[in-house]
Amino acid sequence: MNFVVIIFGSALMVLVGGVFSMLYRGIDRKLVAHMQGRVGPPIVQPFRDVQKLMMKESIIPDGAVQWLFKAAPFICLITSALLLLYIPMFGQPALLGGFDGVPGFGDALLVVYLLILPSLALAAGGFASSSPYATVGAQREMVLLMSLEFPLAVSVVSLGWRIGQVTAANPFMFSTIAEHPIWSLVGPLGVIGSLILLFALLVATSGKGAKVPFDMAEAETEIAGGILVEYSGRNLCLFYVADIIKAFAVSALVVALFIPYNLSPLVGVGGPVPSGIVEGLFFLVKVFVVMFVSISLIRTAMARFKISQASWVYIIALTVIGLVGLILVAADLMV
Amino acid sequence: MAVGETEKATFTIPVGPIHPALKEPIRLALTVDGEEIVDADVFVGQVHRGIEWLGMNRNNPIQSIYTAERICGICNICHPFSFVMAVEHATGITPPPRADYIRAITAEMERIHSHLLWAGVAAHEIGFDTIFHLAWRVREEIMDLIEYVTGNRVTKAMFQIGGVRRDITEEQFPRIRQSLDYYKSIFDQLKKVFLDDKTIRMRTKNVGILKREDALKLLTCGPSGRASGVPKDVRQDQPYAAYADLDVKAITPDILTGTVVGDVYDRIIVRLLEVKQSIEIIEQCMEKMPPGPLLAQPKIAVLLKTLTKAEGEGIGRAEAPRGEVVHYVRMEAGRETLATWKVRAPTYVNLMSVPTILKGMQIADVPITFASLDPCMSCTNRVVVTDRAVGRKSVMDYERLHQLSIEKTKELQL
Known part of the structure; x- marks a missing residue:
């Protein structure tokens, strides 16, 4: 693959992905506000937040580990932005995911691991802040991270395993997943199993989105913003944008894994440009649905969990649910 | 401490006087072990208005x-x-x-x-x-x-x-x-x-x-x-x-x-x-x-x-x-x-x-x-005694108040 394409393509992808992520956060906030009976901020509010935060002074506490405190926001943003390059976006193949016989740099499994990095950077920043609130927040973030990993891995691996049964290609490649959508492979039992896996993944998405009920690392009323308590100005802005991009990317991951369908053959649009536009819009609709269900709805309808409860939800409840889904998908293959 | 033994580390988390969980100023000093609260104390007197x-x-x-x-x-x-x-x-x-x-x-x-x-x-x-x-x-x-x-x-x-x-x-x-x-x-x-x-x-x-x-x-x-x-x-x-x-x-x-x-x-x-x-x-x-x-x-x-x-x-x-x-x-x-x-x-x-x-x-x-x-x-408020010369603050506790009451009673009996 052409080196120049990668450089410029990445820059464009991060820019476009970033803009749409922020727009989607604005829509999310507006929708939640309406569901709560409020007017809510204008949809462009995230852009204004970023603009304001960039103008503010970045204060670094005296007791902080300076280099780590400053580096953590950058690592968090870069790793979040990296997700945009590995997940298929706007109906296009993932930029670094490999397509049309060209070997890529990574697949769905890599994305699962990449998802850990922003959280690690957040926790590192929290520990480096030398504030008791941030320390508690960072501990919670680590616990949540470890609890989340298992159900997330269960649903991604089950999906890949099932697709691997019908093709010789790497089943975790997004292009392979798009060629063999899970719903067309399985029978009725497998559909139920896949729905259960989708449910597990959606709840895991909610946890990755770090909003109520899984926002205990920030938990405004408990630990005053926890992990971010000492961050301000530009550093806080980087975390803010990283969080927004991550939420968008995780939703796009759900879309790529479970709804990898294209619209243009159905509506009969030909040609690369018109079909590209149709696919891009269709992708936005799909991501919106996933985000609305896994983030907006859940955070409107629930109270914040305690970290022990959230951990239980993920490690025990959701893992068991995921395994049941896996067993159903496997049983479907045998029947 | 024997080899291989670890000490349970507790640390203090101050909640307040200004904290999002509190709608009015008060200070809670929480001694925590991980997430669990081992001890708690309350300090009031931040909104004394006379x-x-x-x-x-x-x-x-x-x-x-x-x-x-x-x-x-x-x-x-x-x-x-x-x-x-x-x-x-x-x-x-x-x-x-x-x-x-x-x-x-x-x-x-x-x-x-x-x-x-x-x-x-x-x-x-x-x-x-x-x-x-x-x-x-x-x-x-x-x-x-x-x-x-x-x-x-x-x-x-x-x-x-x-x-x-x-x-x-x-x-x-x-x-x-x-x-x-x-x-x-x-x-x-x-x-x-x-x-x-x-x-x-x-x-x-x-x-x-x-x-x-x-x-x-x-x-x-x-x-x-x-x-x-x-x-x-x-x-x-x-x-x-x-x-x-x-x-x-x-x-x-x-x-x-x-x-x-x-x-x-x-x-x-x-x-x-x-x-x-x-x-x-x-x-x-x-x-x-x-x-x-x-x-x-x-x-x-x-x-x-x-x-x-x-x-x-x-x-x-x-x-x-x-x-x-x-x-x-x-x-x-x-x-x-x-x-x-x-x-x-x-x-x-x-x-x-x-x-x-x-x-x-x-x-x-x-x-x-x-x-x-x-x-x-x-x-709500509580008495805080401030010694301005020394710059020391102390809270009237039970023993001190009890002692003062005894002194006052004796004074009245005379």
Whole structure:
């Protein structure tokens, strides 16, 4: 693959992905506000937040580990932005995911691991802040991270395993997943199993989105913003944008894994440009649905969990649910 | 320490004086081990405003009613209520019966608004902002009613020594009934939201337990005490104003659930049922309200003269939304201001139970547990002795106060 394409393509992808992520956060906030009976901020509010935060002074506490405190926001943003390059976006193949016989740099499994990095950077920043609130927040973030990993891995691996049964290609490649959508492979039992896996993944998405009920690392009323308590100005802005991009990317991951369908053959649009536009819009609709269900709805309808409860939800409840889904998908293959 | 043994590291998390979980300044020092709270201590005194001093040095008793109203933004009926009762007790003025009923109606309206406000705050503390917004929207109805009846949403200025300043007339009854019917119609919905919601139950059941024995030992009053199964209510035990004519019974959670646990969930039950009780009390008041004058002495100049001449001491007790509020006054003949004015707000005694209910909880439980007592800091303060020369601050503790009392007693015996 052409080196120049990668450089410029990445820059464009991060820019476009970033803009749409922020727009989607604005829509999310507006929708939640309406569901709560409020007017809510204008949809462009995230852009204004970023603009304001960039103008503010970045204060670094005296007791902080300076280099780590400053580096953590950058690592968090870069790793979040990296997700945009590995997940298929706007109906296009993932930029670094490999397509049309060209070997890529990574697949769905890599994305699962990449998802850990922003959280690690957040926790590192929290520990480096030398504030008791941030320390508690960072501990919670680590616990949540470890609890989340298992159900997330269960649903991604089950999906890949099932697709691997019908093709010789790497089943975790997004292009392979798009060629063999899970719903067309399985029978009725497998559909139920896949729905259960989708449910597990959606709840895991909610946890990755770090909003109520899984926002205990920030938990405004408990630990005053926890992990971010000492961050301000530009550093806080980087975390803010990283969080927004991550939420968008995780939703796009759900879309790529479970709804990898294209619209243009159905509506009969030909040609690369018109079909590209149709696919891009269709992708936005799909991501919106996933985000609305896994983030907006859940955070409107629930109270914040305690970290022990959230951990239980993920490690025990959701893992068991995921395994049941896996067993159903496997049983479907045998029947 | 032997090799391979690790020490359990505890560290202290300061909550407050300024913290998002606290609506008013107070400091909690929490010793935590991981997420678990090993020890807790409370430091108050950040909002001492010298209100009692104003009443003893600057204002005459009638002006002090309005100062008393400003002790707290939420309990701005029960403080003047208790205050005027104390002055009436000291001077022997008796308010006319109609005034007693109007006082009771306003006090119950305050209870409804205060409990709904608390419900919203409690939901916010556990991160359930949707319920917070809904509860406060529901609260707007009673705020509108309060404004309709008294002319003001917050500081209502209804009270006068020997009566009330405004009447509640027959023409106003339909509007009042309309609001009460609104609350009766949504009560089941409120109950469902607060008592049946899965996440609310997860966050409040078996959290912040205050056992009956502890509640008795720590003198916990108001809804917090009743939630622990102590059926104490000033309106029931020492009925004041119109409450003697009305049917008031202390509400404990076993009315609904059959058992008393004394956790945050029980405190929600008690407050919710008290909203219903208040609605019933207002309805009874409207039925039974006798005709008659509003004031024992309508001429303020005459009243002031009586107060200046008065000699004696008096106590006023009222059941505030948070518990029992006590005002004590002493009056000296020829003195325009009060000789002594002492306010004891319910939060002052309820704070004593904070270390007990926080121990063994998680950090995540602190906001809701603390908020479940419905603390009102601006009503509360404690003596801090400052030695300016040395720059040292010390808090008067039990031993020191005990010692001072012994010294004082000896001094009196001589």
